[in-house]
Amino acid sequence: MSDIIRRDPRAEWIARNRLHPLHAAMQPAQHSWMGPNGVIRKNPHGVGFIGPNGIKRIDRSGAQQGGATKRSAAVEVQLPLHQVAAPAFYISVVPDMVGGRLSSHDRDLLGLAHQLAGKDGAVLAVVFGEHKENAFATAGVDRLLVLDGEEFSGYAPEQRVQGLRAVDNQFSPHHWLLPDSRSGGGELGRRFAAALGERPATRVWQVKDQECIGRAGAGLQDLARPLARLILAAAECAEPVSETRHEALPVELSTTVARSLSRIEDLGAVAVDPAAIPMAEAEFIFSGGNGVKDWGLFHRTAEALGATEGASRVAVDDGFMARDRQVGASGTWVTARVYVAVGISGAIQHLQGIGACDKVVAINLDPGCDMIKRADLSVIGESAEILQALIDAVAAYRNDAKRDAA
Numbered sequence: 015m016s017d018i019i020r021r022d023p024r025a026e027w028i029a030r031n032r033l034h035p036l037h038a039a040m041q042p043a044q045h046s047w048m049g050p051n052g053v054i055r056k057n058p059h060g061v062g063f064i065g066p067n068g069i070k071r072i073d074r075s076g077a078q079q080g081g082a083t084k085r086s087a088a089v090e091v092q093l094p095l096h097q098v099a100a101p102a103f104y105i106s107v108v109p110d111m112v113g114g115r116l117s118s119h120d121r122d123l124l125g126l127a128h129q130l131a132g133k134d135g136a137v138l139a140v141v142f143g144e145h146k147e148n149a150f151a152t153a154g155v156d157r158l159l160v161l162d163g164e165e166f167s168g169y170a171p172e173q174r175v176q177g178l179r180a181v182d183n184q185f186s187p188h189h190w191l192l193p194d195s196r197s198g199g200g201e202l203g204r205r206f207a208a209a210l211g212e213r214p215a216t217r218v219w220q221v222k223d224q225e226c227i228g229r230a231g232a233g234l235q236d237l238a239r240p241l242a243r244l245i246l247a248a249a250e251c252a253e254p255v256s257e258t259r260h261e262a263l264p265v266e267l268s269t270t271v272a273r274s275l276s277r278i279e280d281l282g283a284v285a286v287d288p289a290a291i292p293m294a295e296a297e298f299i300f301s302g303g304n305g306v307k308d309w310g311l312f313h314r315t316a317e318a319l320g321a322t323e324g325a326s327r328v329a330v331d332d333g334f335m336a337r338d339r340q341v342g343a344s345g346t347w348v349t350a351r352v353y354v355a356v357g358i359s360g361a362i363q364h365l366q367g368i369g370a371c372d373k374v375v376a377i378n379l380d381p382g383c384d385m386i387k388r389a390d391l392s393v394i395g396e397s398a399e400i401l402q403a404l405i406d407a408v409a410a411y412r413n414d415a416k417r418d419a420a
């Protein structure tokens with residue numbers, strides 16, 4: 015096994031959160047220490063851990079005693095399983111699955127779905143096309159329905175509406191939740207509402223006391239209306255599921271989905287110049303700071319990765335990057351799915367600007383810097399060496415792909 019220590023931000027969050035049910039299990043085991051009088055003190059309660067049912071377990075294999083060089087936060091957490099054997103009703107969620115994975119917006123919707131499902135209902139996720147997600151269970155999916163026929167792939171909103179209608183006929187969900195996003199959910203939700211002849215609640219940011227509250231009036235007003243069956247919700251509409259694990263049992267449609275008239279022809283994705291994408295909308299940002307010593311290499315790496323370039327204020331002030339590339343409190347607040355910070359220390363003003371990014375990767379010499387604390391994945395080392403290795407890895411990957419295609 016590799017000796018690389020992989021951080022688990024979720025486990026670290028639980029270790030910090032004293033109100034979390036698994037908090038105690040995530041504390042570093044300190045069995046003995048020097049007391050104020052120089053006497054060695056031992057903690058007899060430090061042995062063992064609390065199991066998922068709240069019962070204390072003692073591991074006699076010796077793994078817990080001594081030699082525990084890795085942080086306990088790296089231990090995999092087994093969350094309590096939430097089971098709904100015979101759902102009284104369903105709450106359906108149609109996640110965007112940008113890049114084949116659940117986005118943070120999708121996870122917020124699953125959190126909202128659980129609020130509506132309570133103990134008796136089950137959350138049914140309807141996913142179109144092939145996906146790469148393996149965390150449906152921890153994101154709160156009780157039942158998973160994958161519609162992966164060729165007809166649903168690419169841009170096929172009319173066919174997807176047909177799919178949703180078939181799901182509606184079979185499962186009759188109490189509520190339908192779709193992300194009110196530009197990644198597909200906003201359009202699909204409105205088309206589905208029109209097909210059902212139902213008025214959806216849009217841009218909903220809160221569901222409370224049988225009411226949906228959504229943004230209206232160019233985002234300047236709130237509109238409260240009775241809880242709708244079809245809800246198009248904004249990001250952060252609810253807390254994502256974090257304390258339970260779910261079954262994610264696969265379910266299938268019992269009928270075939272009707273084919274829609276193909277009035278739309280999908281000509282595929284259009285290649286865009288990453289540099290032309292506004293920073294606030296970029297999905298993949300490669301950002302450089304004071305720790306970048308070879309800016310030519312930095313630009314070549316961003317190009318090889320197909321990423322939009324960003325920068326810290328120091329890199330901008332020193333004239334290496336344009337002012338409109340600055341990320342942070344006095345620059346642009348970004349919402350990338352992946353943010354790579356090369357040689358950026360993680361000053362609070364910079365971290366404010368990347369607060370909404372999904373995954374942060376830090377490349378830095380200093381393992382103790384704040385950017386490494388914020389990052390989901392860290393690479394400690396000289397930036398020039400790591401960037402060159404990245405370019406080589408991308409080239410090797412592309413060559414392999416070309417060879418396989420030939």
Ligand SMILES: Cc1cc2nc3c(=O)[nH]c(=O)nc-3n(C[C@H](O)[C@H](O)[C@H](O)COP(=O)(O)OP(=O)(O)OC[C@H]3O[C@@H](n4cnc5c(N)ncnc54)[C@H](O)[C@@H]3O)c2cc1C
Nearest residue numbers: 303304305326327342343344345357358359361363379397
């Ligand atoms: C009012 C105000 C507003 C501000 N607004 C912003 C803002 O919007 N955005 C912003 O970014 N900053 C902003 N700042 C500045 C901010 O406080 C920091 O000074 C700045 O973010 C630091 O930039 P840096 O991380 O690139 O540089 P440094 O803090 O110098 O960090 C450089 C990092 O690179 C690492 N490093 C060095 N050499 C290498 C190497 N060879 N390989 C790998 N890593 C290496 C170091 O370990 C260090 O972590 C603002 C400050 C103020 C006062």
